[in-house]
Amino acid sequence: MPTTVSATPAAVIVAIDGPSGTGKSSTSKAVAAQLGLSYLDTGAQYRAITWWMLSNGVDVSDQQAIAAAADKPSIVSGTDPRQPAISADGLDAAGPIRTQEVTAAVSAVSAVPEVRTRITELQRTIAASADGGIVVEGRDIGTTVLPGADLKVFLTASPEARAARRSGELKTTEGKPVTDLAATQQALTARDKADSSRKTSPLKKADDAVEVDTTELTLEQVIECVVTLVEKAAARKAEGEPVEEAAR
Numbered sequence: 431m432p433t434t435v436s437a438t439p440a441a442v443i444v445a446i447d448g449p450s451g452t453g454k455s456s457t458s459k460a461v462a463a464q465l466g467l468s469y470l471d472t473g474a475q476y477r478a479i480t481w482w483m484l485s486n487g488v489d490v491s492d493q494q495a496i497a498a499a500a501d502k503p504s505i506v507s508g509t510d511p512r513q514p515a516i517s518a519d520g521l522d523a524a525g526p527i528r529t530q531e532v533t534a535a536v537s538a539v540s541a542v543p544e545v546r547t548r549i550t551e552l553q554r555t556i557a558a559s560a561d562g563g564i565v566v567e568g569r570d571i572g573t574t575v576l577p578g579a580d581l582k583v584f585l586t587a588s589p590e591a592r593a594a595r596r597s598g599e600l601k602t603t604e605g606k607p608v609t610d611l612a613a614t615q616q617a618l619t620a621r622d623k624a625d626s627s628r629k630t631s632p633l634k635k636a637d638d639a640v641e642v643d644t645t646e647l648t649l650e651q652v653i654e655c656v657v658t659l660v661e662k663a664a665a666r667k668a669e670g671e672p673v674e675e676a677a678r
């Protein structure tokens with residue numbers, strides 16, 4: 431992650447969406463750190479509520495049980511891009527939310543409307559209190575959570591590229607590296623399908639989002655591209671141009 435912090439001319443709200451493994455988290459953290467913005471990982475919030483449910487005996491195959499428990503845990507997110515933090519009922523969830531057990535259950539939990547209402551409210555509150563601007567990444571930020579964002583970016587990449595990126599970092603529950611590329615790609619596309627086909631707030635590119643295909647780009651190139659888009663959006667915002675213009 432770059433260490434230089436350059437000044438943005440206006441406090442911008444940036445929405446970064448896209449399927450799994452397209453580079454949303456890596457890009458969002460680096461862009462926020464470079465431009466001195468706050469950062470919110472909304473996937474981590476859905477993962478944290480899923481982890482809480484799994485740890486507290488909620489049957490995650492039962493939509494009604496999930497809905498009934500949606501308001502119970504306290505989910506707290508840090509917004510420092512250099513030290514992302516997430517807790518559920520005061521317990522550090524940063525490690526447990528990345529296990530395969532949580533990854534396998536998170537699409538089902540996050541599809542339940544009561545969960546989405548709860549987490550969306552939390553996200554809007556955090557974004558509204560980020561006085562210096564914020565980069566919020568997820569699946570429905572540009573379409574549902576922050577439709578008035580100053581800049582919307584939709585990251586894509588081929589399933590093969592995403593699986594190759596993911597397989598380098600995944601661990602089994604026993605702590606062994608995941609080496610089966612085909613299985614990784616299958617799990618990733620299955621999660622995308624579930625996230626894109628759910629009724630409430632599916633994964634979807636906002637009409638006014640800038641699409642960036644990262645398949646052939648290095649992470650550094652993607653970061654540079656998004657930094658430029660944010661700087662342009664911030665300059666337009668400072669000049670008082672309409673929000674729709676800022677997102678082009």
Ligand SMILES: Nc1ncnc2c1ncn2[C@@H]1O[C@H](COP(=O)(O)OP(=O)(O)OP(=O)(O)O)[C@@H](O)[C@H]1O
Pocket residue numbers: 448449450451452453454455456457473595596598599644647648649650652
């Ligand atoms: N352009 C790129 N080239 C190569 N590797 C990349 C690129 N972008 C991201 N990566 C790597 O791919 C992996 C997944 O990236 P990241 O976690 O940022 O994706 P994501 O879209 O946030 O995924 P998810 O939605 O599943 O959390 C990381 O190991 C990251 O370093």
Ligand SMILES: Nc1ccn([C@H]2C[C@H](O)[C@@H](COP(=O)(O)O)O2)c(=O)n1
Pocket residue numbers: 450472473474476477536537540541567568569570571621625
């Ligand atoms: N805005 C969001 C963010 C995430 N989700 C769901 C769908 C994902 O499969 C899951 C985990 O996200 P990740 O950590 O992989 O980015 O959370 C969502 O529905 N809406």
